[in-house]
Amino acid sequence: MKDSRKEGTWEAKKGLAQMLKGGVIMDVVTPEHALIAQEAGAVAVMALERVPSDIRIQGGVARMSDPDMIRGIQEQVNIPVMAKCRIGHFVEAQILEAMQIDYIDESEVLTPADEKYHVNKHDFSVPFVCGATNLGEALRRIGEGAAMIRTKGEAGTGNVVEAVRHARAVTGAISKLRVTPVQELMTIAKEMGAPYDLVKYVHENGCLPVVNFAAGGIATPADAALMMQLGLDGVFVGSGIFKSGNPEKRARAIVEAVSRFDSPEVLAEVSRNLGEAMVGINISTLPDEERLANRGW
């Protein structure tokens, strides 16, 4: 190997997320699901043992998936395979890296392992995606080495309202920062609890330094297109596909909706006759301790 070859660089970590833009990443629990997702046009799959809606119903501690189960999915598909580790559980992350997973989601959907610290993601050559409810949280995660950000909508509810809230919080704060005088940036960094150099980057460039996806509660092609029109780069769909009446058809429709999110005619066509959507939960009925967005700091 040439001396000049450098693996696991920031460009390579961030670059893979850039190649996923305009695409749909689907939660899958079996190799069969993974194949359906790939054939429907998913850009990547998230391998996990239980989709978020089942984690909600069954309760208990939700952990990293069994390596055998992840391996089965890696063997089945040639698109990137992602997997989740618990917040702060850097050993689960080490295991996933050793398995050559393509992206790690340090996820609030699993039970947090550390109440204070997230994984130091700079230590890894595998890239990480993390959830964020607002700009300060997004920049803290990027400061820790996350190469991709997603909203932290309430996974497993089939209700998009929280993802919309987080997306608007992040994009709104970015627009505001863009026109903020330089003199005020340090105070804003202090108030946001975000690294100054990243606050300055957003001020100068008017965007995050990494790709920003929607996640949590996306159940229909219209939900997916809504998140794209709100300015996000792509979507994660969890329980919304394999908890619906016709997963194959719905998966394909969501992929098509994301690729042509600004054409209402196309959206009308792909939304037709998809069968039952997942039932869904009204988030205002969820007790605070069951709200996943409150996990992570």
Add this chain to the structure above:
Amino acid sequence: MPAVGVLALQGGVAEHISILMQLGCDVKEIRTPDELESLSALILPGGESTTLISLMNRWKLTSPLRTMGEDGFPIFGTCAGAVLLSKEIDEKEHEITQNSLGLADVKAVRNYFGRQTCSFLESIDVTGLPEPFPGVFIRAPLLLPLADDVEVLSSVEDGPVLLRQNNLWLSSFHPELTPDCRIHRLFLENQGILKRSG
């Protein structure tokens, strides 16, 4: 000068647009067959090739693009885009039954270098560029020529990574992921779309 099109169904679209604009080109995003009218060249960006193939079929772009390529229209495919242009597609670990545009006499071996942890940055020498180029390789394919008129413009130790066959250019790395415009300029100058500088 007519606009340069960028296939905008999925992937690193904005990055190509930004480089083309730095080179002073008008740029048009392509999502439907109608939008293929009056272009000077087309970029097929990186992304996921299985997704791109399925969306190109769905929005009826595959057959008009194939015709344009056969008629000598300049097309540059980067990474997944290069896979779409190749006549043969292979993979190390999996059986592949993808159908692509199949325009260039090239065999693309998908994910040749391994999974994401093996993605890398390497400084590469390119025919026509006096200084090396920073190549960003992400789950990259290796590109093997299948005909004599396929020119290899750059190689790494493992094999070729930048090829040209007349109007078709294929790179296994992502020239759009660096601020460096030189590979895009080389393509556009070679195809007579940009005037040669200096």
